[in-house]
Amino acid sequence: MVQRLLGHMRAHVIAYLALFFALGGTSIAAVQALPRNSVGSPQIKNRSIQRIDISRKAVASLRGQRGLRGLQGLKGDKGDKGDKGDKGDTGAPGPFPGALPSGKTIRGVWVAFSRASGVSEEYQIPISFGFQLASAPTRHYINLGTAAPPECPGSGTSPQAHAGHLCLYETFNSNVTANRGVQGVSDPRSGAEIFIHSTAAGEYFTYGSWAVTAP
Numbered sequence: 001m002v003q004r005l006l007g008h009m010r011a012h013v014i015a016y017l018a019l020f021f022a023l024g025g026t027s028i029a030a031v032q033a034l035p036r037n038s039v040g041s042p043q044i045k046n047r048s049i050q051r052i053d054i055s056r057k058a059v060a061s062l063r064g065q066r067g068l069r070g071l072q073g074l075k076g077d078k079g080d081k082g083d084k085g086d087k088g089d090t091g092a093p094g095p096f097p098g099a100l101p102s103g104k105t106i107r108g109v110w111v112a113f114s115r116a117s118g119v120s121e122e123y124q125i126p127i128s129f130g131f132q133l134a135s136a137p138t139r140h141y142i143n144l145g146t147a148a149p150p151e152c153p154g155s156g157t158s159p160q161a162h163a164g165h166l167c168l169y170e171t172f173n174s175n176v177t178a179n180r181g182v183q184g185v186s187d188p189r190s191g192a193e194i195f196i197h198s199t200a201a202g203e204y205f206t207y208g209s210w211a212v213t214a215p
Helices: 002-011 013-031 056-063
Strands: 105-116 122-128 138-142 165-174 181-183 191-197 202-213
Touching: 105 122, 105 191, 138 181, 165 191, 191 202
Parallel strands: 138 165
Antiparallel strands: 105 202, 122 191, 165 202, 181 191
C-alpha cells in the first residue's frame, strides 16, 4: 500500500508543486495591504460602513460641535411705586335707608313646634321683619280653613297684605286649640309673636307664611 502511494506521488510531483504555488500565490495576494487612497465611494457598498468601523474623531466630526447653553440675563431693578389712585365717588344709598318705604312688602314663613305634657300648654315664637316700619302694623292671624279679611287678599302660598297690615296665613296645624294667634312684642314696628296652645299631651304645632306692608 505504501509503495503504491509513494509511486503515485513520484508520478505526480510536478502537478502537486504547481497546485502548491498556485494556492500560495493567491493567499499572499489576499493579505497584501491595499495602496493608500485606493478605496473610495465607488468601491463601498451603501450601508456597509458601520459606526464601529469609523474612528471616534471621525464620528465627532460628523456630529458637529454642541451649541453653547444660553446665559441667564441679569435681574432688572425694582420699579418705582405707583401713585395712589383718586378717591371713588360716594355710592348711592341702599334701597331701605331707614324705615321700610311706604307700600313696600316683606314676606316670610314660620314654624311653631313644641311638645306638651298636658292640656293647654302655651308655646310662643317670634318673627322679625328684618326692617323697621314707620309705625306698628295691624295684625291678622288667619286660621287654616277660615276666610281672610279684606286687608289680607293673599293666601298661604302667596301671602299679601295691604299697607299698614301684617297678615299671617296658617297652612297646617296639629294638636292645637282655637286659642292661637299673633300678638305684639316690645317693638311692634320690627316684628310680632305667634302663640299656640296644646289640646293634649304630645307634639303640637302650626306653620304658615306671612306678609307685612309698610304704611
